[in-house]
Amino acid sequence: MRVLQIGGGSMGTRRMRDLHKLAHGADPITIRLLDARADRRAAAEERFGVPGVATLDEALAFEPDAFVVSTPPHLHQEFVRTALALGKHVFCEADIWPFDPTAVERAEADHPGLIAAPSATLRFQPVIREVARIVAEELGTLHAFGYVLSVDAPGWHPGEGTEYYARHRPTAPAREMTAFELIALHGVFGPAATVSGLVQERGALGTDIEDTFSLQYRTESGAAGQLTVLMAPPQVARRGWAAGNNGFVYFDLLTGVVDRQLPATNLDDSRKICDWGETLESVYLDEISTFISAIDGAAQWPFSYRESALVCGTLAAAELSMLTGNVERVRADLVPAEVPDAYVQLSGAG
Numbered sequence: 001m002r003v004l005q006i007g008g009g010s011m012g013t014r015r016m017r018d019l020h021k022l023a024h025g026a027d028p029i030t031i032r033l034l035d036a037r038a039d040r041r042a043a044a045e046e047r048f049g050v051p052g053v054a055t056l057d058e059a060l061a062f063e064p065d066a067f068v069v070s071t072p073p074h075l076h077q078e079f080v081r082t083a084l085a086l087g088k089h090v091f092c093e094a095d096i097w098p099f100d101p102t103a104v105e106r107a108e109a110d111h112p113g114l115i116a117a118p119s120a121t122l123r124f125q126p127v128i129r130e131v132a133r134i135v136a137e138e139l140g141t142l143h144a145f146g147y148v149l150s151v152d153a154p155g156w157h158p159g160e161g162t163e164y165y166a167r168h169r170p171t172a173p174a175r176e177m178t179a180f181e182l183i184a185l186h187g188v189f190g191p192a193a194t195v196s197g198l199v200q201e202r203g204a205l206g207t208d209i210e211d212t213f214s215l216q217y218r219t220e221s222g223a224a225g226q227l228t229v230l231m232a233p234p235q236v237a238r239r240g241w242a243a244g245n246n247g248f249v250y251f252d253l254l255t256g257v258v259d260r261q262l263p264a265t266n267l268d269d270s271r272k273i274c275d276w277g278e279t280l281e282s283v284y285l286d287e288i289s290t291f292i293s294a295i296d297g298a299a300q301w302p303f304s305y306r307e308s309a310l311v312c313g314t315l316a317a318a319e320l321s322m323l324t325g326n327v328e329r330v331r332a333d334l335v336p337a338e339v340p341d342a343y344v345q346l347s348g349a350g
Helices: 008-020 040-047 054-059 073-085 101-110 126-137 173-189 276-295 306-322
Strands: 004-008 030-032 064-069 087-094 115-116 142-152 192-200 212-219 224-230 237-244 247-252 257-262 269-272
Touching: 004 008, 008 030, 008 040, 008 064, 030 040, 030 064, 064 073, 064 276, 073 087, 073 101, 073 115, 101 115, 101 306, 115 306, 126 173, 126 237, 126 247, 126 257, 142 173, 173 212, 173 276, 173 306, 192 269, 192 306, 212 306, 224 306
Parallel strands: 004 030, 004 064, 064 087, 087 115, 142 224
Antiparallel strands: 142 237, 192 212, 212 224, 237 247, 247 257, 257 269
């Protein structure tokens, strides 16, 4: 299998490392890197033995079977569109602006067996998987849940300069990570149906970028959900809770601890499922390995572009809600604006 890695930054390097680990399996993988930066091409060659090219024409001469897209978010669609037009399998990092799911489904119909895989990293994380099991099997009818992510933005990828996409308002950490965390929350608790949002700059980072996203929403099954994403506090956190007919479950992704307080089923315990630092890289390996296995027909990808459109539509509805003051209906065709306050049509209140 020939895999074209597009982008050799932080995530691209991680994907190359994991593809390199898989390269000597039963189905050998040959990797090429497409990146305009000579230093990144040189680093890939030195570290992984991966040759690099600077242009898409050079990359296509490699005749790849699959694309792995690890560019900044605003460039994702260009490469996903190219892959699908050529009938190539494609994996793409998490989106703020999703690719049209109808176009994906057309490409899948035109090219039977085609795998179009939007990233779903947290769905491979052991704590998230255990909480999903508890919600499905032990919690009973879900009533409500809450989750908070706090990112120490100044300490996020400190080696990157101003070219790094997270230094810019359209793709700032709090905005991008709201969509990223929603992928996991939708998987565990179900998609959002309606949402109200508070989006603002509360910190003292001096960036003029929204650093606080707070969503209050109702799932399609009727449960109440809360998501807060922060990038100004100097504390990193990733934890949540859920309540149902049988009690509560509490979980912390960073400590790896899951607490069950389910008196209706006589379950009351605290278990360490994993260590975040020790399992983080294995989660990424599991994710890209599943993509390769899906191409081989040995696995099923757990997240579709139609689901991705709903995740991005939830982000967009929350931002729109901040402007309209209304509870907004989540729609797959509601796409996030360039920046959180640039919605032209303030309609569609739910």
